[in-house]
């Protein structure tokens with residue numbers, strides 16, 4: 315009898331431990347969601363570009379947005395840091411959460427959001443006549459930071475994170491436009507990093523680069539995801555497969571499939587995803 319009670323006690327304490335572990339695992343999974351789109355619909359005038367899209371964006375992971383031209387990838391990406399505020403015809407319903415808070419809440423300042431969620435565009439965007447140094451610290455100066463020592467520190471850290479420091483450290487006063495295309499794109503990334511964002515959005519960041527510069531940016535993205543959440547739009551499926559952890563396949567404004575990149579590329583659930591990934595259309 316006593317033994318039975320003991321066994322029950324052990325069982326119940328083991329179950330408690332298991333429950334605790336499950337709760338911990340659940341908590342970990344939940345805390346890893348950095349951003350989340352919920353029932354997001356984006357229209358330009360009456361044209362629906364993104365329809366009722368819901369998906370998470372995990373912390374310290376790369377999420378790739380793929381799909382044929384015009385399917386809404388860039389529209390979705392730009393909604394993640396309120397870039398559409400600047401487009402008159404754009405109308406957004408639904409929610410975009412950053413750490414559980416809706417970035418479209420009227421009380422939220424879009425400038426604060428864009429500081430937390432940085433953007434790197436398709437074409438490198440340095441100010442060509444501005445020095446490399448000033449390009450990196452432009453965002454900080456814009457918000458009134460003038461402390462030279464601080465600016466110097468941030469500049470070196472951001473250029474190092476963008477894997478560009480060694481190539482430019484002896485010519486920080488040279489114009490941004492004097493760098494190669496690949497270097498200019500890394501400079502754009504350094505500028506985005508200098509304002510210490512939490513999430514980095516990248517819209518086809520390597521589409522204008524040669525293969526060697528593309529590889530550098532890809533290596534950089536893999537390095538950066540140790541600290542940031544990264545969302546990247548790419549037409550290059552091999553690139554999505556190489557560097558992303560999660561992928562979203564969009565088609566005609568719909569999110570057709572979302573999941574782990576490995577699983578989606580090896581064993582897609584939707585026929586349209588399979589046809590796109592195997593080059594049957596797009």
Ligand SMILES: Nc1ncnc2c1ncn2[C@@H]1O[C@H](COP(=O)(O)OP(=O)(O)OP(=O)(O)O)[C@@H](O)[C@H]1O
Nearest residue numbers: 358363381382383384385386387388389390401403
């Ligand atoms: N500023 C805008 N005004 C009106 N319509 C727009 C605007 N931007 C995009 N669209 C339309 O919204 C739809 C989605 O465009 P979007 O650029 O998001 O697609 P995409 O998947 O990023 O395409 P691509 O791969 O060619 O860059 C398209 O029909 C496009 O014509």
